[in-house]
Amino acid sequence: MITRNDTKGEAIGIAMLLMMGLGILLVGGMMMWMMGSGMMGKMMQDGMMDQNHMKEMMQEMMSGRLPPGIRPEDLPEPDSTGAQLLVRYCTQCHNLPSPAMHTAEDWPRVEARMLARERMMAGMHGMMQMMDIQAPSKEEERTILAYLQQHALRPASPETLGSPDAPGSALFRRTCSQCHALPDPRLHTADEWPGVVDRMRKNMETMGKPVFTNQERDEILSYLKQQAR
Numbered sequence: 055m056i057t058r059n060d061t062k063g064e065a066i067g068i069a070m071l072l073m074m075g076l077g078i079l080l081v082g083g084m085m086m087w088m089m090g091s092g093m094m095g096k097m098m099q100d101g102m103m104d105q106n107h108m109k110e111m112m113q114e115m116m117s118g119r120l121p122p123g124i125r126p127e128d129l130p131e132p133d134s135t136g137a138q139l140l141v142r143y144c145t146q147c148h149n150l151p152s153p154a155m156h157t158a159e160d161w162p163r164v165e166a167r168m169l170a171r172e173r174m175m176a177g178m179h180g181m182m183q184m185m186d187i188q189a190p191s192k193e194e195e196r197t198i199l200a201y202l203q204q205h206a207l208r209p210a211s212p213e214t215l216g217s218p219d220a221p222g223s224a225l226f227r228r229t230c231s232q233c234h235a236l237p238d239p240r241l242h243t244a245d246e247w248p249g250v251v252d253r254m255r256k257n258m259e260t261m262g263k264p265v266f267t268n269q270e271r272d273e274i275l276s277y278l279k280q281q282a283r
Contacts, residue, residue, distance in 0.1 A: 121233075121257035123149025129205075136201020143172065143190050143198070153205035157235045161202045169195060210236040214281065222277025225270055230254070232263050239281035247278045 123145075129137045130153060144150060156164050169189065176189040190198065215236070216223065230236055233254075242250055251274060258265050266274065 121155070122260055124152050126150060129153070131201075131205075134201065136197050136204075139190060139194050139198050140201060143188070143194075144168070146187055147172070147175075153202045154207045155234060156202075156206060157209050158203040158206040159209075160235070161206055162199060165195070165199050165202065207235060208238045208241055210238045214238045214240050216281050220277060220280070222273040222275075225266070226274050226277050229266050229270070229274060233258065233261065239278050240283040242278075242282060244279040244282045247282060248275055251275055251278070 126132055126137070126141045129140070129150070131137055140153075141150060153161075172187065173189040175187040215227075216239075218224065218227075227236060251271060255265055255271070
């Protein structure tokens with residue numbers, strides 16, 4: 055007769071095996087990338103891998119997925135506990151993300167994925183232990199998530215997007231949805247949008263996304279300025 059404890063034990067065992075498998079894949083992938091990129095030789099010259107090597111390696115591995123990071127002083131409320139925790143934990147592996155990368159609805163899923171990797175790396179021995187990867191406490195996790203959601207990307211609504219037939223509307227929707235939820239056009243003034251759009255174009259280049267032309271830029275800006283606050 056199979057009891058509830060037996061089922062629970064099997065579930066725990068399967069979870070442990072999955073975590074071990076993920077750990078092996080992660081370390082194996084890192085080792086292959088290090089050998090292929092020349093990082094291994096650099097480590098042999100400089101000594102054992104430290105956190106700087108780790109950050110450089112992770113950023114290179116994720117270069118096609120992450121935009122350039124921002125400076126800690128450019129975070130919203132940079133002196134707040136949430137901002138400081140974000141800097142402390144997220145920059146262990148990659149550049150500092152902007153809270154506006156995702157919506158408040160998306161951040162719990164993204165944070166959970168990142169924290170699962172961080173906890174796994176923090177609990178591993180050998181190479182990972184030498185890099186001193188640390189994971190936040192449950193209370194710190196809640197603080198980070200609250201901060202990210204407070205300053206998250208405000209998505210557009212049918213009211214703020216205006217008519218889908220407006221000039222530039224379709225181009226705006228198609229271009230911006232490649233990387234994130236459609237931003238509310240009223241997030242910025244007409245004077246602010248050109249700088250934002252140019253920054254987004256650089257991010258798209260970094261991430262290997264199809265980049266809009268100068269003519270398309272003008273069309274997108276014309277639309278955004280019409281809908282801006």
